[in-house]
Amino acid sequence: MANKGTKKKKCFIIAPIGEEGSDTRNRSDKVLKHIIRPAVKECNYEPIRADKIAEPGIITSQVIQRLLNDDLVIADLTEKNPNVYYELAVRHAVNKPFVQIIEEGESISFDIAGMRTISVNHHDLDSADNCKQELIKQIHFVEKDMSKVDTPISVAIDLESLRKSKNPLEKSTTKIISMLQDIRSEIGEISSVSRHSRFSSSTFEELTLNLARLSSVLDLPKDEKMSREQLDRAQHSLYRITRTLEMFMMESDFPPDMIRHFLRRIRRNKPGLRII
Secondary structure, three states: OOOOOOOOEEEEEEOOOOOOOOHHHHHHHHHHHHHHHHHHHHOOEEEEEHHHOOOOOOOOHHHHHHHHHOOEEEEEOHHHOHHHHHHHHHHHHHOOOEEEEEEOOOOOOHHHOOOOOEEEOOOOHHHHHHHHHHHHHHHHHHHHOHHHOOOHHHHHHHHHHHHOOOOHHHHHHHHHHHHHHHHHHHHHHHHHHOOOOOOOHHHHHHHHHHHHHHHHHHOOOOOOOOOHHHHHHHHHHHHHHHHHHHHHHHHOOOOHHHHHHHHHHHHHHOOOOOOO
16 A cells, blocks of 8 residues: 555556547546556556546647656557557657556557556456456556566667677577567467467467567576577577467468468578577
């Protein structure tokens, strides 16, 4: 619980608003009232939603200033609202604390499909409470260390730095990270194209295991470089992930052209990278 004497920090909420009386506004108001506001106040933040300082659909300089300066941003990605995604990108660029939520059952645009996003069914009281508790956990996590939160922008900046390195291991690391980005994007696209398909339990377990292995290898302290042994392990995990997704697409009767596109995109960084 927050100390009563502590000055409240600022939390800016970006969400699809909609017109007064619309289903979008009704949902957004309920999520704000019963989930977001109690969670952020528990963490000593004073919340304000974007429509309180701007007309729906209009991005003002005040909105941009809050995205740049507020202590925390909560982004509701429900309905794929373009303003929300634009504003979230601004927050990603400054690399300050943010948490993403989305209505249960909705897909996330593939550019950020690999990022942690909390799902909620606002019609379900248990789901709403779980979302609130998860919000509190995520707020504490991002407050503690934003360096552990990767966004497409932060990864691109790190990759550019590695590309300029003359160290062969760092260049190989760059290719692995680039391929992992492409894999995450492809997973998002595969999910949106084939919602009726489901990973078998064994396929899902293998994919999860190898993604975890690869993430553990790449999750190095900021100043530590990848060793040759770590590079070999990363290459092996990357190969297994690629093969698992390829097999899933074949078993799910994806069109051959889509499978070829997937393989070309994933392997475009392969030159100079030894895949086991």
